[in-house]
Amino acid sequence: MPMPNIATLRLGKDSIDSIKKINDEKRGVIEPPFQITVECTQVPSSFNDSYYTLVWLGSDNSKGQATEWKQGFAAIGRVISVERSGEFKDTTQTKVSIGYIFPEPISRIDILREAPTAYYWASAMPIIGLEDRANQTIRIIDSSEERCDISALFYAFNMVTTDFYHEIDKVYQDFKETFNYIPPSPLGDGSTLNGGEVVETENEIKFKTGYRSEFEHNRIVFGAPGTGKSHKLKEDCDSMLAGNFGACERVTFHPDYSYSQFVGTYKPVMDNNSEIRYEFVPGPFMRVYVEALKSSKTPNPQPHVLLVEEINRARVAAVFGDVFQLLDRDDDGVSEYEINTSEDIRKYLVKELGASQDYFKKIRIPDNMFIWATMNSADQGVFPMDTAFKRRWHFEYLGVNQNDSSLTGKITLGKGNHALEVNWNRLRKAINEKLAIDYKINEDKLLGPFFLSKKFVRTNEANDWIANPKEFIEVFKSKLIMYLYEDAAKQHKYKLFDGCDSSKYSSVCDAFDEIGIDIFGDGFRDLYEKQEV
Incomplete structure (x- = not known):
């Protein structure tokens, strides 16, 4: 596949609207693409709608003052139309469809820092070239010229923006030929320059990076x-x-x-x-x-x-x-x-x-x-x-009681003579003790501190009472009682819920509404009171 035609498009003080449109747009692949229109002079005669453009956000002044945006290659687009009004020096209107925007504009310094060897092979290109002084808006990149290698520039883009190859391939498949490129050393020996040090090119990919962490891998x-x-x-x-x-x-x-x-x-x-x-x-x-x-x-x-x-x-x-x-x-x-x-x-x-x-x-x-x-x-x-x-x-x-210090919620469960002010964490521990001691249930089936999500045990700011008691009761039945009945204590459910009719899950839930923790039978209140919180 031949290399596609590519030109640089420098946006300056006459294209502020287009600069802001690109700068304010979301990053990555643009779906659907949006259009910018640029009017400029001195457009090369061979430039037409077969070209892609590398869009550079330039300066909005001629005094070298800082701009609101970072200057650099910011987007890639496809030329839609080129309307010429006459001679080379006359105004030409170019419409470009923008299909990809870099995470942030890529400057010459970015390329030198992340891909110094690749920069050498792109160092005669428009805008980023070492000796480039021209300021035409549209300039064609001639890959046949020395140090104007598009593959090297794209390699540099991928080094600066690590997902570039993957993203650009989603919208412009014509660039796929550049993806296998490895910049050769200017020294001609298969090595590359990295911070002044000669290293093997493919050793830029390192398995031992030196990254250190307190966490296990x-x-x-x-x-x-x-x-x-x-x-x-x-x-x-x-x-x-x-x-x-x-x-x-x-x-x-x-x-x-x-x-x-x-x-x-x-x-x-x-x-x-x-x-x-x-x-x-x-x-x-x-x-x-x-x-x-x-x-x-x-x-x-x-x-x-x-x-x-x-x-x-x-x-x-x-x-x-x-x-x-x-x-x-x-x-x-x-x-x-x-x-x-x-x-x-x-x-x-x-x-x-x-x-x-x-x-x-x-x-x-x-x-x-x-x-x-x-x-x-x-x-x-x-x-x-x-x-x-x-x-x-x-x-x-x-552990089953690890990090439970934040559980302070209280709620009244049961009605009439069965009504009792209950601390959720103490109730959880009492259920766990009954499961472990009476029925020899393994610890990995017991109830952790966050078995009920935090939003259900959230307390009022003024006190430790659970903010939404109705919601707590419903989730206690649908999640906790269901877990005990159908899973953790499935073989012992009739004994575990011997304070009520335990023949059906629904019967246990109905009983819980009326008698609260007394569904767990005689002696459970004493077990509850013994728990430390």
Whole structure:
């Protein structure tokens, strides 16, 4: 496929409306594209509607003063029409459809900082060139000229904006030929310049980035229902990403979840021309993996986290497949062992990361990629994990009474002689003790502090009374009593609810409305009073 025609479009003080329109628009792929109109002189005669434009936000003054916007390449568009009024110096009206906007404008300094070798091969281009002084609005990029390599410029864009290749391919497939480019060294020896130091080009992708964290790379948080496992991982993720530019992706496993969903597979997709084609569609593991490797190429690698909810609801050995081998990490957090990649994955990695296919014949997990998961072994429908799989994880247990100090809500349950002022946390502990002592129920089936969501036990600001008692009672019946009746105490439900008719779940709920905690039978009030909160 030949390289598409590309020109630069510099917007200045005569195009303030277009600058503001681009600057105020959302970032990424623009659907549908919007149009800008530029009037200028000295437009090259060969410039027509076959061209793409790299749109540069320039200055609104000639005094070198700062602008409200960052100056740099801000968008990519397709020329719709070019209407000339006469000679070269006469005004020409150009209409451009903007289909992609960078996360933020990319300046010459950005390119020099993130992709110095690539900049060398683009250093004679309009606007960003080392010796460029011209100020025409529209200038054609002639890739046949020395140091005017479009592939090098796009490589630099992808280094500055790590998702550039992926995003631009969604809207302009003509640029796909540039995605496999690796900038050769100006020294001619297969190396590249990085901050003045000569290094191997493909070593810009690093598995050992030097990123350090107090958190384990592979960790599983487990505990009884309502102990706050997901909340714990979210807090830790927010803490690690605070002040960073890393990212977190969350996925929930289920019994039908598969390797192809987790890692990726070929799928039919529809392009912009509504035609069906097949391409490798990454799963959450591969998406996070690629983002971590992209970050590894930067001077300041950032953490990237894959959060797996309910990891043991799927057959983990089948879901992880050969990725299982990568979970063995060394002291630095890098996979100790490599795995071979399929051709599909190699091509995808080349497209996203810009190295050669040979470089991705074997892969490892980098030290800036974290895989965290939650697990509740007591749930129905979970699958066992084998010892070899468990050995590769750091397990953290959340106790059934851990972090319960914030539970202070009080409510009156029952009517008439059965009415009793009840502290929710004390009631929870009393139920747990009855389950554990009387019926030998395992701890992983007991009630954690957050078994009922915080919004249901929220208290009034003036006191510790539950703000919406009616809502609390309804969720207590529909969630907690149901859990005890159908799951945790299923084999003992007639004894557990011996203070009422326990022949039907609905009968227990009706009784709870009338007699409150006395549904748990004689002696339960004494057990309740013994609990410390």
